[in-house]
Amino acid sequence: MEYNYPKFTPEMKKTHTILIPNMAITQFRLLEYALRYDGYKCEILGNCGSAVAQLGLKYVHNDTCYPALLVIGQFLDALNSGKYDLDHTALLITQTGGGCRASNYIGFIRRALKKAGYGYIPVISINLSGLEDNPGFKLTPNLILRGIYGAVFGDIFMKCVYRLRPYEAVPGSVNAMHRKWVKVCQDFVSNGYPSRRKFKRLCREIIEDFDNNIELLDIKKPRVGVVGEILVKFLPAANNYLVDLLESEGAEAVVPDLLDFLLYCFYNQNFKVEKLGFEKKKATTANLGIKALEWFRAPATEAFAASKHFTPPAKIQDLGKMASDIVSLGNQTGEGWFLTGEMLELIHSGAPNIVCTQPFACLPNHVVGKGVIKELRRRYPESNIVAIDFDPGASEVNQLNRLKLMLSTANKNLNK
Numbered sequence: 377m378e379y380n381y382p383k384f385t386p387e388m389k390k391t392h393t394i395l396i397p398n399m400a401i402t403q404f405r406l407l408e409y410a411l412r413y414d415g416y417k418c419e420i421l422g423n424c425g426s427a428v429a430q431l432g433l434k435y436v437h438n439d440t441c442y443p444a445l446l447v448i449g450q451f452l453d454a455l456n457s458g459k460y461d462l463d464h465t466a467l468l469i470t471q472t473g474g475g476c477r478a479s480n481y482i483g484f485i486r487r488a489l490k491k492a493g494y495g496y497i498p499v500i501s502i503n504l505s506g507l508e509d510n511p512g513f514k515l516t517p518n519l520i521l522r523g524i525y526g527a528v529f530g531d532i533f534m535k536c537v538y539r540l541r542p543y544e545a546v547p548g549s550v551n552a553m554h555r556k557w558v559k560v561c562q563d564f565v566s567n568g569y570p571s572r573r574k575f576k577r578l579c580r581e582i583i584e585d586f587d588n589n590i591e592l593l594d595i596k597k598p599r600v601g602v603v604g605e606i607l608v609k610f611l612p613a614a615n616n617y618l619v620d621l622l623e624s625e626g627a628e629a630v631v632p633d634l635l636d637f638l639l640y641c642f643y644n645q646n647f648k649v650e651k652l653g654f655e656k657k658k659a660t661t662a663n664l665g666i667k668a669l670e671w672f673r674a675p676a677t678e679a680f681a682a683s684k685h686f687t688p689p690a691k692i693q694d695l696g697k698m699a700s701d702i703v704s705l706g707n708q709t710g711e712g713w714f715l716t717g718e719m720l721e722l723i724h725s726g727a728p729n730i731v732c733t734q735p736f737a738c739l740p741n742h743v744v745g746k747g748v749i750k751e752l753r754r755r756y757p758e759s760n761i762v763a764i765d766f767d768p769g770a771s772e773v774n775q776l777n778r779l780k781l782m783l784s785t786a787n788k789n790l791n792k
Contacts, residue, residue, distance in 0.1 A: 381499065382497065383511060385511050386512040387512070388466060389416060389512050392498075393418065393419060393460060393464065394417065394465075394466045394500065395418070395460070396408065396467075397450045398422060398450070399606070400530060400634045401611070401612070402533045403634050405530075406526030406529055406565055407420075407527070410526050413566045416513075418468070423453045423454060424450070424611070424614075428449035429442070429449050430449070432444070432447070432450075433449075435487075436487065440484065441476070441736075441737075442614065443605060444481055447481055448481075448484060451488075455494055462494065462497065463496075466498045467497060468502065469485060469499060469500070469501060469502070471501050473505035473641075474708060475710060476710040479503075479507060524669070526561070527634055528579070528672060529564075529565075529582075531633040532676050533582075535680070536554075536583065539630075540586060540590050542597055542623050542626075542629075544590060549591065553585060553586060553589070576675040579676045580675060583683055587686065592685075597627055599628045599630050599729065600622050600629055600630065600731060601629075601719070601722035601730040602615075602618060602619065602629055602631045602730075603718045604711070604731075604732050604734050605711060605735055605738060606637055606711060609631065615733050616766070616775060618733065626787075630727045632718050636714075636718075638669060639669055639670075640692060640714040642692075643662065643696055644705070645661070645663075646659045670691075676689075695714065695720070695721055698717055700713070702716055702751055702752070703716050707743065711740065715744045716744050719759075719761065728756065728758045729761075729782060730759070731761075731764060732745045734746070734765055735765070736765040737765075762782040764779070
């Protein structure tokens, strides 16, 4: 089966619709427009919920982690909907070359497709590590450029919206501004040449508009960081709309950038070269990748640094240095040491209240997430961290009770 799966051919680029599972909503919507400009017909799936997870559970064993169930369920639910011509449909998934969901979902997906009678549908792998080759799908420089721009814009929107929405004097004003600028950014990544000059101007204008033109209430609320497994952290349907819940309970959510995960993947090559005997050129290439990504988001970083309400993103080198005092940088499965680094960055940046979201029984998260909480509390007594499991069978009441207990402590600390 693994050696005879259908390939996405160059001819399919003109005839097939590519379905993409949702993860980070704002970032992926912009990625969709970048793919369309490169000639691909694609659609970001919006189907979520417990029924989707249960459908995924029907086709893979019940030890499969929650994010995998959601992704597989999204695909199968879409294929069963009757909305698509299944002879002209393909699926797409990312692979980073690491463990867990980062690389292994594609095997689950193909197995589920075969069991459901869709074994003829090709699954495209987006990867930079040579894991798989798809003759009809190429990461061209133009596509990579537009995709990175889309990711940077998405991270800007996430930071601006989550930072200001809890304090808006006019309900809905932040979301309205968000919608206005999303249309501008969609047009930028899908039409004409995306010039660096225009990108820099857009980054500055978006941040300044949010920074200066939203009327805010003069109140203080506890800041709550959200970390954990990447899909559960970013996808509202996977974490039971955690950000909305935190805001409704009188808190401000702080979610680290999606681009930071790509930086983490590059940064890991240094440990592999130093400790595991990998070729030195892998670290050289990876460090050039870090410099390139930082160069791409430099306009946003500079605009955030000059703003009144926002802070610039952290450097991946700083996160690695902080995390290495607690866990080895050899922890690279899933989010690995990066999860610990994010929690430390949140504590240092004024968000000591943290929700660590994790799929039930996720071993990497238990080591570098739940496993380091005791040490973080010892080093930083003001830290207020709760680990919450997410799973099709998880009790939402229990999740809510744990969040309320954490928020109660957060409010007490704020009053002090």
